[in-house]
Amino acid sequence: MSLKLEWVDERSDGAGAGESGWPALLERLLNEAGAAEGVADGIVTLTLTDNDGIRELNRQFRGLDKATDVLSFPMREQGSDELEILYEDDYETATIEIGPDGADEADEREADEAEDQTAGFGLIEELLGDIVISVPRMHEQAEEYGHSAERELGFLFVHGFLHLLGYDHGDEAAEREMFAKQEEILASAGLGR
Template sequence: MSLKLEWIDERENGGGPEEADWPALLEKLLSLAGESEGVTEGLVSLTLTDNEGIRELNRQFRGLDKPTDVLSFPLRDAGEAPAIVYDGEYETEAVEIEGDWDEEDEEDEEADALVGPADQAPFEEPLGDIVISVPRMREQAEEYEHSRERELGFLFVHGFLHLLGYDHEDEASEKEMFAKQESVLAKAGLLR
C-alpha cells in the first residue's frame, strides 16, 4: 500500500485550465508531508468546494455560520494507530446481471471478493477528509501576495497535519505545526 489522494470537485462548474497541474502538485505535497511525518500508507480524500459549501460544513460541524478556507475531518484520534472506521450503515443497490449465472458462479464470485486477485491493491486505510474553499484560497493568495499554488499547498498540508492530530490551539503547538507546513512547502518549492 501507499499514501493516496482521492480527488472530489463539488464546485458547480469544476475547475478551469489553470488548475490542470493541481493534482500532481497535491500528490507531491501528500508524499512529502507523509514522508516528513513517517506516514507511508493511507487514503486522504480532498474535496474542492465553494464558499457556500464550506460554510454549510463549518456551520454543521463547528457551529460557525461563516465560510472558512479549509476543514479537516480526521478518521482517527490524535496519536492513535490508523484504524478502519465503519459507520455500520451501508446502502446497497441491487444490480440485475443478465446472462448465464448459476450457484457455482455465485460461490466463485464470493470467494474472489474475499480473497481478491493477486494483483489487486489492498484496501486503503482512510486517514480522513480535507475540504478546501477554492474562492477563499484565491482571495488569500491575493491577500498574502503569493501564488495560488502556494496557498493551495499551504491549506492542503495544513489540513493533512490536522488529520494526523496536529493543532494550533496554543502558541507552542501553532509554531510546531506551521514550521512543519513551511518545511514541506519549501521542499516542494512553494516559497512566499
C-alpha cells in the first residue's frame, strides 16, 4: 500500500489555466509530508471549492459564517495511531493444543485459516481524512504574500494534512511546531520561501 490522493473539483467553472501541474505537485507533497511524519499508507481526499462552498462548510462544521482558506476533516481518532477494526472472528476464543514437542499447533492452524479467509481480498486502506481548499482564497493569499499559487496551494495542502494527523495551532508553542514542520516539508519539495 501507499499514500494516495483522491481529487474532487467542486468548482462550477472547473480547473483554471495553469492548474495542470497541480496533481503531480500535490502527490509529491503528500509523499514528502507522509515521509516526514512516518505515514506510509492511507488515502487523503482533496476537494477544491470556491469561497461560497468553503463558507458553507465552515458554517456547518465550525459555526463560523465566513469563507476560509482550508478545512480538514480527520478520520483518525485523535491520540490514536490506528483505528482498530474488530471482526466477528476476533470475539471467538481459540483452543490451544500443545504438541508432543511443546509447539503450539493452534498458531499454525490459525495462520492458515486467516490466510484462507483473506484470500482474494485486498487490504482495506485507511482513510486519513478530507482536505478542502478554497481556490479563490488561495489565489488571494498568494498575491497578498507575494509568492506563487503553487507555493500557497502547497502550504494549504500540507497544513491540512498535518491537521489530519492531529497537529493543531491552538497555542503559540503548537503553532510554532506545526508551522516549522510545514516549512520543512515545503522546502524539501522545492517550495520554500
